[in-house]
Structure formats: C-alpha cells, structure tokens
Amino acid sequence: MTSILLVGLGEVGMRAARQLADTPGVKRLLLAGREFGTTERMAEALGPAARAEAIAFAPGDPIPDGVDAVATALPTSVDHAVIAAAIAQHVPAASCDDDADAIDSLRALDRNARAGGVTIAVGCGLAPGLADVLAKHAASSFRTVDEVRVARTGWAGPASVAEVRHARRALVRSWHQGAWREEHPHGEELVWFPEPIGARDCKLVTGGTALLADSLAVPRATALLGEPPKRTWLRRRFGDDGEWGAARVDVWGRRDDSHDCVVYGVIERTAVAAGTVLAVTAAQLAGALDPQITEPGVHGLGSLVDPAPFLAELAQRGVRAARFEGVPVR
Amino acid sequence: MKAFRRVLLVLGLAGVIGVIAKLRGKGGVPPTSGGWRELEAPDFR
Numbered sequence: 001m002t003s004i005l006l007v008g009l010g011e012v013g014m015r016a017a018r019q020l021a022d023t024p025g026v027k028r029l030l031l032a033g034r035e036f037g038t039t040e041r042m043a044e045a046l047g048p049a050a051r052a053e054a055i056a057f058a059p060g061d062p063i064p065d066g067v068d069a070v071a072t073a074l075p076t077s078v079d080h081a082v083i084a085a086a087i088a089q090h091v092p093a094a095s096c097d098d099d100a101d102a103i104d105s106l107r108a109l110d111r112n113a114r115a116g117g118v119t120i121a122v123g124c125g126l127a128p129g130l131a132d133v134l135a136k137h138a139a140s141s142f143r144t145v146d147e148v149r150v151a152r153t154g155w156a157g158p159a160s161v162a163e164v165r166h167a168r169r170a171l172v173r174s175w176h177q178g179a180w181r182e183e184h185p186h187g188e189e190l191v192w193f194p195e196p197i198g199a200r201d202c203k204l205v206t207g208g209t210a211l212l213a214d215s216l217a218v219p220r221a222t223a224l225l226g227e228p229p230k231r232t233w234l235r236r237r238f239g240d241d242g243e244w245g246a247a248r249v250d251v252w253g254r255r256d257d258s259h260d261c262v263v264y265g266v267i268e269r270t271a272v273a274a275g276t277v278l279a280v281t282a283a284q285l286a287g288a289l290d291p292q293i294t295e296p297g298v299h300g301l302g303s304l305v306d307p308a309p310f311l312a313e314l315a316q317r318g319v320r321a322a323r324f325e326g327v328p329v330r
Numbered sequence: 331m332k333a334f335r336r337v338l339l340v341l342g343l344a345g346v347i348g349v350i351a352k353l354r355g356k357g358g359v360p361p362t363s364g365g366w367r368e369l370e371a372p373d374f375r
Contacts, residue, residue: 194366265366311369326364 001027002288005067007057007082009033009042011157012096012125013073015275016282017042019317020071021050023279025288030064032057063089069286070094071124071278075159077102083120087112092285092293094121096278098128099163100173100206107210110298120298124281125274127152127223127247128208130266132215132302133310134249134321138262140307142253145218150207151191153200153226154245154270161228167205168225174204175213175221191224193246194265194322200226200246211300245270263324276319277301280310289313 002025006017009031020026029052033039039054046052055064059081063070070086070093072079079095083106086093095106106122113120123129131150139145155161172183188201207223228243246267253260266273281301283289293304301310311321 264369315369321369322366323369324364325367 001066002068002286003028003030003066004282004286004288005030005032005055005057005063005070006073006282007032007059007070007079008073008075009039010073010075010159011271012160012274012278014042015272016071016073016096016279017046017052017275019276019279020283021046021052022317023283023288026283026286027051027288028053028066030055030057030067061085063091067091068288069282071282072096073275073278076163077105080105084109084112087116087118087120090116090118092119092121094124094278094281094285096123096125096129096274098123098125098160098208099167100170100208100210103128103208103210107298114297117296119285119293119295119304121281121285121293121301121304122298123208123211123300124278126154126245126266126268126270126277128211129277129301130273130314130319130321131247131249132208132211132300133305133307134247134264134266135212135251136215136302137307137311138249138251138264139216139218139253141262142251142255142260145216145251145253146259147220147222147250147252148212148216148218149222149224149250150212151193151202151224151226151248151250152207152245153191153193153197153202154243154247155228156243156271156274160270164225164228167207168203168227170206172204173206173209174223175209175218178219188227189224191226191248193248194267197244197246197267202226208300211302215300215302243270244268245273264321265324266319266321268319273319276314276317280313280317281305284310 031054043052043054072082072095076099135148155164185204191202202224205225209223212221249264251262284293
C-alpha cells in the first residue's frame with residue numbers, strides 16, 4: 001500500500017493534494033497543514049476515493065510509520081527540518097522550495113542522503129522544476145550544450161510573492177564559463193513567453209541555477225524572474241484566485257557542424273504547475289507512478305527524471321509544454 | 331529661480347531618457363517569425 005505524506009497546504013500544497021488523490025497508485029494520502037481543523041475539512045473535500053487523512057504533524061516531528069515518500073510545499077526554509085527527518089528515517093522526499101539559499105541548504109544534506117541511500121528531489125516547481133526537465137529534454141537534441149537560460153514569470157501564494165521579491169533584490173550568483181560569478185544586475189530584460197502572457201520584464205536571479213549547472217554540465221546557466229504586480233492581496237480579495245505563470249527555456253548548443261537554439265515554453269497557473277510537478281515527483285519517488293525514481297542524494301529534477309515520460313505524465317494532467325518554432329531572438 | 335528651473339529641466343530630461351530606456355528594454359526584439367507548438371506524443375520519445 002503506497003502512502004504519501006504531504007506537508008503544507010497552501011496554494012501549491014492544495015493542488016498537489018488533488019493530483020495525488022487522483023493518482024491510482026497512491027493508496028493513502030496523509031495531509032499535514034498549519035491548522036488541524038482546516039486540514040480535516042480539506043481531507044473530506046477530496047472525497048472518500050482519495051483516501052486522504054489529516055494528521056497532526058509539524059516540521060521537526062518524525063515521519064509517521066509506513067510513509068513511502070514525503071512531499072513538502074512549505075514557505076522558504078521551513079521544509080529543511082522535514083527533509084532532514086526524512087533522510088534520518090530513509091524516506092525519499094520532494095521539496096518545491098525555490099529560494100536559492102534554501103536549495104543550497106538542502107543540497108548540503110547530500111552526503112547524509114547518499115550515506116542513507118535516500119533520494120531527495122529539490123526545486124520541484126515550475127522553475128526550478130519543470131523548466132529543468134524541459135532544459136534536459138532540449139539538451140538531448142545537441143551534441144554539446146553551450147548555454148541554458150531559464151526565465152519564469154508567476155507566483156503561487158503570498159509566500160511565493162514575498163520570495164520572488166526577495167530573489168529579485170538579492171545578490172546574484174550566475175554560472176559563467178564553469179565558475180560562479182557574483183553580479184549586481186542592473187535593469188530588466190524583456191522575455192517573450194508563450195501567449196497570452198507575452199513579453200514580460202525579468203531580472204537576473206540566482207534561483208535554481210545550481211541545479212541546472214549540475215544536471216546539464218553546461219558552461220553557462222542563468223535564471224531570470226519576472227516582477228510580481230503590486231497589491232496582490234487586494235487582487236485575490238476581489239476574485240483573482242491565482243496568477244497565471246509561464247516559463248521559457250532557451251538552450252544553445254552544437255549539433256553536427258551547426259550552432260542552434262531550442263526554445264521551450266509552458267503556461268499554466270503557477271500553483272497548478274508547481275503542485276502537479278511536486279505530486280508527480282512524489283508519486284514516482286514512492287513507486288506509485290512509473291518509472292520509480294531511485295538516485296540516492298539530493299538532486300534537482302533535471303538530474304533525476306527521464307524527461308519524456310515525465311513530460312507525458314504532466315501533459316496527461318493538463319500541464320502542457322510548447323516549443324517555439326521559428327527564429328528565436330534573445 | 332534660474333537654478334531651480336535648471337534643476338527642473340535636468341530632472342525632466344532625466345525622466346524622458348529613463349522612460350525611453352525603460353520602453354526600449356533590453357533584448358526587446360519580438361520574435362517576428364514563428365510561433366509556439368504544443369509538445370505532443372512524438373516529442374515525448
């Protein structure tokens with residue numbers, strides 16, 4: 001009986017819960033939210049077929065017995081305690097934290113995870129996450145890859161908006177010619193996402209650059225992030241229940257004697273995309289979905305998953321990627 | 331008064347230049363040819 005523990009029931013967590021409940025291989029879904037009463041109501045709302053159960057669990061608590069995988073959709077850095085507990089108890093886990101420092105602190109657990117033979121997937125959201133898988137898929141069409149650039153616009157809940165604003169203000173570490181370089185980026189860069197998002201101003205950020213550099217062994221990798229609109233709390237109060245998000249992945253490389261570029265894009269509500277990616281990853285870690293992911297250590301999705309079946313599974317769940325056909329312009 | 335006008339003129343010019351720079355952006359050339367095609371089954375192999 002495959003059992004998954006989902007910790008954090010915000011915008012992303014709720015979507016992940018629905019996706020896990022709709023996965024036939026998941027026989028038991030344990031939900032852990034901030035307030036037990038709300039969590040219980042949510043478990044009921046998923047319906048009896050979901051076999052969801054609310055539990056009292058807080059970051060730092062031991063993972064309940066019988067759990068095959070853990071998925072965390074918690075505010076930045078809060079999931080470190082949950083992932084550490086999962087490693088200690090040899091339970092695979094997936095995190096959708098997209099903060100660069102939080103990702104670094106999770107990657108610092110790599111040695112423990114390898115020693116314990118536990119697989120930990122980090123950055124399981126839209127970007128980092130789905131974008132890394134698209135980058136790997138694009139890279140497979142080249143003999144050598146010269147550069148990867150990932151851009152994202154969109155945010156899930158209030159915690160995500162705060163994280164995006166922080167990332168756009170922070171000092172940037174970019175991967176340049178196989179080495180880290182600190183930059184103080186000035187100004188924005190216009191990025192063309194699939195319609196109807198279209199052109200958005202984006203700023204260079206650290207984001208999940210380290211995960212990209214690890215998975216593709218590419219000499220140059222950069223991440224860009226769009227600016228959240230002002231007064232998002234007011235927009236939500238008046239019925240805007242979630243922001244549309246988009247990611248664009250540009251991969252430059254060489255095939256035969258030519259230098260070429262492959263551009264992939266995806267457009268979806270950010271919370272829906274991130275929740276679906278988190279749920280599919282957790283289900284694959286638990287063995288509830290094929291192929292099961294087993295790669296001890298702490299890795300990004302680009303290093304862990306086989307792009308084709310992963311993208312096919314996401315497409316089946318409504319998160320569809322697109323390829324730009326034409327003459328891409330930087 | 332003259333100095334005040336000069337300051338106003340300089341600030342105005344700076345604003346106009348800033349707006350032009352913002353509108354022009356960086357790398358802001360739209361992809362004029364081509365379009366987005368959804369990935370389908372053959373792409374997942």
